Amino acid sequence: MDLGITGRVAIVTGASRGLGRQAALSLAGEGVSLVVCARGVERLEETALELRAAGAEVVAVEADATVTADLERLFAAAVAAFGQVDIVVNNVGGRSGNGGLEATSDAELERAFDLNVIGALRLIRLAIPGMRERRWGRVVNIASIFGREHGGPTIGYMTAKAALIAATKHLALELARDGILVNSVAPGSILFPGGSWDRFVMTQTPEAVEAFIQTNLPMGRFGWPEPVGDLVAYLSSERAGLIAGACINIDGGQSHSLF
Numbered sequence: 001m002d003l004g005i006t007g008r009v010a011i012v013t014g015a016s017r018g019l020g021r022q023a024a025l026s027l028a029g030e031g032v033s034l035v036v037c038a039r040g041v042e043r044l045e046e047t048a049l050e051l052r053a054a055g056a057e058v059v060a061v062e063a064d065a066t067v068t069a070d071l072e073r074l075f076a077a078a079v080a081a082f083g084q085v086d087i088v089v090n091n092v093g094g095r096s097g098n099g100g101l102e103a104t105s106d107a108e109l110e111r112a113f114d115l116n117v118i119g120a121l122r123l124i125r126l127a128i129p130g131m132r133e134r135r136w137g138r139v140v141n142i143a144s145i146f147g148r149e150h151g152g153p154t155i156g157y158m159t160a161k162a163a164l165i166a167a168t169k170h171l172a173l174e175l176a177r178d179g180i181l182v183n184s185v186a187p188g189s190i191l192f193p194g195g196s197w198d199r200f201v202m203t204q205t206p207e208a209v210e211a212f213i214q215t216n217l218p219m220g221r222f223g224w225p226e227p228v229g230d231l232v233a234y235l236s237s238e239r240a241g242l243i244a245g246a247c248i249n250i251d252g253g254q255s256h257s258l259f
């Protein structure tokens with residue numbers, strides 16, 4: 001299926017490894033030009049090389065998605081290189097703090113929101129005027145099944161991901177008439193080298209890992225990044241023209257609250 005986005009321009013945040021890297025690779029496979037960011041330059045440059053090898057034009061920008069000035073610089077770099085931004089993939093996110101409310105400081109709660117929500121909203125705000133003018137845009141926010149039901153590492157993570165899903169719905173309704181479609185995806189536990197589940201597997205006993213899989217993962221294995229990247233590319237595409245405000249689980253049946 002041709003997704004109809006050859007020549008479009010995408011920003012993918014946190015694209016040097018894991019789900020962001022895979023989203024960028026899937027978009028590269030569709031002929032999309034890419035502006036990718038991360039804080040660590042070395043890994044980011046490696047990913048940029050991979051994306052170029054896949055045929056994409058790529059600009060790699062060292063940027064922290066929780067810093068407003070960095071997001072402005074990232075967006076400006078995209079416009080300088082490619083003239084416009086058609087697709088925004090807000091992938092940066094993660095945990096902050098360590099458990100429940102009493103174990104979590106205000107600073108950790110604020111950090112969770114900066115990391116998972118506020119940076120994403122700032123980047124979308126930068127992209128809206130151009131998308132609106134051209135009457136075409138796609139935004140995909142990477143949430144989590146633990147923004148939809150109980151689970152995940154911390155109260156900050158769960159609450160912030162839920163807020164990201166809520167913001168996605170709000171933005172979708174704000175922007176649908178302008179041809180800007182805003183959606184989110186909710187992955188389950190996805191394993192890749194250097195990721196949090198890789199660390200879990202490395203640091204737990206084989207028995208504990210197997211017990212986790214048996215209890216939580218109906219497919220009998222962790223998820224893997226490729227289907228997530230492909231879902232992001234689809235939601236970023238012309239073909240997804242009727243999808244707005246959705247949050248799509250991609251978890252091999254791991255979540256329980258929706259059927």
Ligand SMILES: NC(=O)c1ccc[n+]([C@@H]2O[C@H](COP(=O)([O-])OP(=O)(O)OC[C@H]3O[C@@H](n4cnc5c(N)ncnc54)[C@H](OP(=O)(O)O)[C@@H]3O)[C@@H](O)[C@H]2O)c1
Nearest residue numbers: 014016017018019038039040064065092093094144189190
């Ligand atoms: N993996 C899973 O099982 C899973 C499940 C559900 C949801 N998710 C969500 O999916 C997204 C990606 O997760 P992942 O597991 O692929 O994450 P990851 O392994 O932590 O990778 C995150 C990527 O983002 C970059 N990054 C981290 N903080 C950043 C910041 N402040 N500014 C710019 N770049 C930053 C990292 O590079 P640098 O460190 O060099 O900056 C890296 O390229 C997150 O929103 C996460 O919550 C993941």
